Amino acid sequence: MTDKKSAGASMTGASILWECLEREGVRHVFGYPGGAILPAYDALKHSKIHHVLVRHEQGATHMADGYARASGQVGVAVATSGPGATNMVTGIATAMLDSSPMVCITGQVGSKLIGSDAFQETDITGVTLPVTKHNYLVTHASEVARTIREAFYVARSGRPGPVLVDITKDAQQTCCNFDWEAAKPHLPGYRPDLSPDQKEYEQALELIHNAKRPVILAGHGIIISGAMHEVRDFAERAGIPVALTLLGIGAFPAGHPLNLGMMGMHGEAWVNHTIQEADLLLAFGMRFDDRVTGNLKTYASNAKKIHIEIDPAEINKNVKVDVPLVGDLREVLHELLPHVESIDRSGWLDYIDKLKGDSAVRDIQNLPDSGHLYAAHVINDLWRETRDGETVVVTDVGQHQMWEAQYYKHEKPRSLITSGGLGTMGFALPAAIGAKVARPEAEVWVVVGDGGFQMTLCELATIVQEKLKVNIAIINNGYLGMVRQWQEFFYERNYAATPLLNPDFAKLGEAYGIRSMTVTERSQVVPSVRTARKHDGPVLINFQVEQEDTVYPMVAAGASLHDMIRRPSKIVETAEDE
Amino acid sequence: MLNTYVVYVENKPGVLTRVASLFRRRAFNIDSLTVGRTEKPEVSRMTITVDADQDQARRIEANLYKLVNVLLVENITNEPSIVRDLAMIKVAATHEARSHVLELASVFRARVVDVAPESLTIEITGAEDKIDGLLEVLRPYGVLEMVRTGIVAMRRGKSGAAAAAANDEPDVASSGVSYSV
Numbered sequence: 012m013t014d015k016k017s018a019g020a021s022m023t024g025a026s027i028l029w030e031c032l033e034r035e036g037v038r039h040v041f042g043y044p045g046g047a048i049l050p051a052y053d054a055l056k057h058s059k060i061h062h063v064l065v066r067h068e069q070g071a072t073h074m075a076d077g078y079a080r081a082s083g084q085v086g087v088a089v090a091t092s093g094p095g096a097t098n099m100v101t102g103i104a105t106a107m108l109d110s111s112p113m114v115c116i117t118g119q120v121g122s123k124l125i126g127s128d129a130f131q132e133t134d135i136t137g138v139t140l141p142v143t144k145h146n147y148l149v150t151h152a153s154e155v156a157r158t159i160r161e162a163f164y165v166a167r168s169g170r171p172g173p174v175l176v177d178i179t180k181d182a183q184q185t186c187c188n189f190d191w192e193a194a195k196p197h198l199p200g201y202r203p204d205l206s207p208d209q210k211e212y213e214q215a216l217e218l219i220h221n222a223k224r225p226v227i228l229a230g231h232g233i234i235i236s237g238a239m240h241e242v243r244d245f246a247e248r249a250g251i252p253v254a255l256t257l258l259g260i261g262a263f264p265a266g267h268p269l270n271l272g273m274m275g276m277h278g279e280a281w282v283n284h285t286i287q288e289a290d291l292l293l294a295f296g297m298r299f300d301d302r303v304t305g306n307l308k309t310y311a312s313n314a315k316k317i318h319i320e321i322d323p324a325e326i327n328k329n330v331k332v333d334v335p336l337v338g339d340l341r342e343v344l345h346e347l348l349p350h351v352e353s354i355d356r357s358g359w360l361d362y363i364d365k366l367k368g369d370s371a372v373r374d375i376q377n378l379p380d381s382g383h384l385y386a387a388h389v390i391n392d393l394w395r396e397t398r399d400g401e402t403v404v405v406t407d408v409g410q411h412q413m414w415e416a417q418y419y420k421h422e423k424p425r426s427l428i429t430s431g432g433l434g435t436m437g438f439a440l441p442a443a444i445g446a447k448v449a450r451p452e453a454e455v456w457v458v459v460g461d462g463g464f465q466m467t468l469c470e471l472a473t474i475v476q477e478k479l480k481v482n483i484a485i486i487n488n489g490y491l492g493m494v495r496q497w498q499e500f501f502y503e504r505n506y507a508a509t510p511l512l513n514p515d516f517a518k519l520g521e522a523y524g525i526r527s528m529t530v531t532e533r534s535q536v537v538p539s540v541r542t543a544r545k546h547d548g549p550v551l552i553n554f555q556v557e558q559e560d561t562v563y564p565m566v567a568a569g570a571s572l573h574d575m576i577r578r579p580s581k582i583v584e585t586a587e588d589e
Numbered sequence: 590m591l592n593t594y595v596v597y598v599e600n601k602p603g604v605l606t607r608v609a610s611l612f613r614r615r616a617f618n619i620d621s622l623t624v625g626r627t628e629k630p631e632v633s634r635m636t637i638t639v640d641a642d643q644d645q646a647r648r649i650e651a652n653l654y655k656l657v658n659v660l661l662v663e664n665i666t667n668e669p670s671i672v673r674d675l676a677m678i679k680v681a682a683t684h685e686a687r688s689h690v691l692e693l694a695s696v697f698r699a700r701v702v703d704v705a706p707e708s709l710t711i712e713i714t715g716a717e718d719k720i721d722g723l724l725e726v727l728r729p730y731g732v733l734e735m736v737r738t739g740i741v742a743m744r745r746g747k748s749g750a751a752a753a754a755a756n757d758e759p760d761v762a763s764s765g766v767s768y769s770v
Contacts, residue, residue, distance in 0.1 A: 140607065141614050145657040148603075165657060200599060200660040324651035327644055 019190060024152030025054035025183040028116065031159035032060060034191060037087050039448050040116075041065055041074040045091025046131060048118030050183035063448060063477055066469035068095050070441035072102020072173075073467070076111045077445030080428045081403055081453070083237075085112045085166050086445060092118045093131030096177070097138060101435060103173045104142040108432025109258060110235060112171035114162045122150040122179040135177050144172030150179050152187040156194035164196045169203025170322040171235060205323065206338040207346075214334045215317050216350050222291035222315070224359050225251045228274065228303075231258035231431070232296015232321065232340050234424040239263070241344035242295060248348070250356040252363060254282045256297050257416055258431040265420035271363065275303040276566045277413040280575055281366035283566065286311055287573040294318045296340045299329040300432065305572035319343050373563070373578040376418060380533045386411055386486045386556045390418040392536040393456065393484065396544070402426060402454045403446050407439035407463035410492035413562045415458050437466030440483070444470060447479045454482070454544070461487040461513050471523040474549050482543045483525075483551040485516050488558045496561050500576065520551035527551040591620060592646045593672065593742050596635040596653060597627070597661040604658045608635065611652055617641060621739030632660065636742045669745040675714045675738045677702070678724065681731030682709040690730055697723045708733055 022030070028051055032040070041063045044052045055062055065071040068090040075086030090096055096117040106113045120129040136146045145165050147158045155178065162174040219225065233242050239262055246253050246269050253263045254274040263270055271282045283305075286292065292314045297303070304310045307329060316332040318325075319340050326335040336343050371377060375387040390411075393404075404419055405428040406412045412429055421427050428446055430438040439459040447455040464485050474481050495509040520527030526546055530539045530553065543550035563578035598604045605624055612619050620638040627634045641649060646664060653662045682690045687709065694701060694711050697719065703710035711727075713720055717740060724732065 136603070137606070140610055198657060200654075201657045202654065322651075322655070324648060324655055326647075326651070328648060331644070 019188050021186050022189045023050070023054060023184060023186050024149075024155045024178065025050040026057065027152065027155045027187075027189050028159065028178065028183070029054055029058035029060060030189065031156050031191070031194075032087065033058060035159065035163045036084065039063060039078065040087040040089050041071040041078070041445065042089030042116075043068050043071060043091070043095060045095045045118065047092035047120055047180050048089065048095070048116075048183075049091075050180060051089070051116070051118065051178070054183075062089075063444070063473065065441070066472050067467065068098035069102050069437070070444075070467055070470045070473065072099045072113070072115065073105065073435075073438050073441035074445035074448070075113045075115070076102060076106045076109075076438075077405060077428055077442030078449040079106070079111045079113055079171075079445075080109075080442070081425055081446035082449035083235075083425070084449065085114055085163055086449075087114050087116065089116045090118070091131065092120055092135070093133045095131075096133055096135040099175075100139060100142065101433075103139055103175065105430050105433045105435040105438060106173040107142045107144065109430065110171050110231060111173070112166040113173040114159075114166050115173060115175040117175065117177045118183070119148065119177045119179045121181045123181070125150075125179070135175065139175050142173070143175050146175040146177070148177045148179075149182050152182050152185045155182060156189060156191065157196065160194055161196040161198060165198070165201065203321075204339075205321070207336040207343060211334055211336055212346055212350075215336060215347065218291055218315050218317055218334060219249060219293070220352055220354070223356075224289045225249070225291035225293060225356070226271075226285050226289045227251050227253045227293045227295055228256065228286070228297050229253050229259040229262045229295050230256045230297025231262075232319075233259060233262035236296060236321070236340040238296070238341035238344055239424055241341055241348065243267070244348055245344055245351060248353050249351050250354055250360070251293065252285065252360060254278070254286060256300070256303055256431070257429065259297060260416060260427045261421040261424040264422045266422060269360075273416050275300075275572075276305070276568075277417070277562050277564065279417070280370060280564050280577060281363060281368070283564075283572045283575060284366045285363050286314075287571075289314045292316045294320070294332070296320065298322075298325045301329070301568075304329060305566045305570055305574070309571040309573075311572075369580065373580050375560075375578065382532065384531060384533050384536070384554065384556050385560055386414045386488070386554070387418050388533050389484065389486060389536055389554045389556065390414050390458065392533075393458075393540055394419040396537060396540045397454060397456065398422075400454050401450075401452065402456060403428060403443075403450065404456045404458055405429070405439050405443035405446055406457075407459040408434045408436045408493075409460045409463060410488075410496065410560070410562050411458055411460045411486035413493075414486075436460075436463035439463060440467050441470045441473075443481050443483075444473055444477070444479060447481050448477070455480075457481060457483040459483065459485055460492060461485055461489065461511055461516070462491045464516070465513075468519070471520070471525060471551075475524050479549060480547070481549050483520075483549070485551065485553045486556055487513065487516065487553055488556050488560065489513065490558060492560070493562070495559070496565075499559070499561065500565070500567070516551065516553040520553075525549045525551050527553065529553040529555060531555045590640070590642070590666070592639050592641050592649070592664055592666045593670070593740070594635075594637045594639070594649070594653070595663045595665055595742060595744070596637060596659060598633050598635060598656075599658040599660060600626070600631050600633045601658060604633065607656050607658060608637075608653070611656060612639070612649075615648075615652060617645065617649055623739045623741050625741075636740055638740060663744070665742060665744050670742050671745060672716055672740050672742045673714055674717045674720055674740045675712070676720045676724070677710055677712050677736050678727060678732060679703075679708050679710045679734040680727050681707060681733055683707065686730050690727065693723070693726050699723060
């Protein structure tokens, strides 16, 4: 913040943009230049901000998203008008559904050309309206500073989300007076700071103290709010077990005795049974997604429900709740904690333990080594090798994502980054780049399927150009595995358009200058992981796993949560026979 | 049931699109929507009617509040309020029918705003059912053209926005969600 940039200095809109980003604490942006954003790129040379050149604008948005999820800071992506901007849409929608704070800056054609179908003109504020928390079109240099300040404030406050700022070329080029103080956000209708009232707290406490079979449903909101300690205190004091959503993984330590594991469509059987038999659900920063509830008519039908949630529009959206506490989770738990009585619920906990039944026998990680390489082996071995360090695993979407959630035991928040709500294939590789840029000291692993990897593999070049130490584990089964699994269960094994004829991924990695290897046997898994960790640079491992493996248990779409397809236990016998 | 909302929004470009898009995206069906200026130049006012049950009605309110440009939402469905629709109805009126049509218009306290050799144009303001009533009795003569504005509404007595701002104790028992600011 030099003196010349204080109140009243005349600057171009482009220079104001970078100055404001710096003042908002931005140190890295992910972007791709083009005509309408060129004035901004020209002014970048005067900024301390490091620009990561991506290979596709979708990658820039996933990187900004991964950056935000790894650090809790707002991620920033930059693109030009038209196709540059439209390429961002998938990444913006991904961030929207997972409440990830992100600011996207796009160039726009000159303000006098708007509406004329000029070269590379797209109405990107119109296009992104339903997938952004808010968006702006800036047509004057004098509006740049306030808009950027508002964009960051909206993106990071309340329930976070993506904000897009579309800036016309002339607004970047013209000069105006820059006055940071005078450009304070003015958002008279924006209320990110709701809080429950006393009566609601009292109702919640009464339900908690009367419950015999309570369970906490721990969601992403815990991590966003930074309420890990409060949730742990609450669970321990009240003796209440904790079930996690996919995005809640890491919000409560996997090794904690009260941790049950993941709930929902591919949650462990005992977790789903616990929820179905509970008499009180405590939903902490989660939104009762259909992948979590199954059939709503039969969902936890004997349970009272307390919903602590920052977004009032989530209350009673899918599941009708008895007591809503609308506010920041951490603040709400701070209010509740002193009044929570310590209650012995060991009977309930013992009962849940019995629900585990023969799950261990059915568990694929307990299979003897019969020469088959299962994805669960790879992920479990990866966890054992990397568990002591500060590891961030970034997954894509599909079977490997569910196996990761089941077999990698996350103890810390922000150690798993995954696209939950939108389920965006191609997310992992770019999001991992963002995570590594945000936390260079962390060990970053990409766990990705052979399908999703090929959607954004161009970003391998970004890894190399930025000299990033990112390790990539491709779980390669030669299928779009999760779709194949649905075809197996629900479409009479008609594997329409799911087999993949893949390139040699190891050779592909080498072509980018990335050390690469292929693993086909279980005995090679640990050595390959160790090699990757020791290597001073990115490593790609192509794990050729069992082709027609299946994620168990599974609640079919629309089925009741307790109605699970379980792994047939005869698989164990078959394996022993071999 | 039909819910009536009064929504105060920032008077900025694109705000109408944001509101309309919200209803489309969440699959709520707008019955009518009007928008216009208010006593403050920076504020526009919408009257929106939507068919929704009680739970949906609350969620509509919460979702409207999520729009950054929305300043205040009032569901006045069950509040004492004045609701007005305006219609212009062009009726075929031959020499013989003319006096009958004029008589009907006067019974409904409607005004004739245009007279042509073959038609009369009638302007009527009132609650929707009153306009529906006039329309029904005019139909046999031949309605050539009709336009309605959709309803505008205002709470009776104390002024809406000021009252809501002053009354900062939300009724939690009836709403299920507190929107305390």
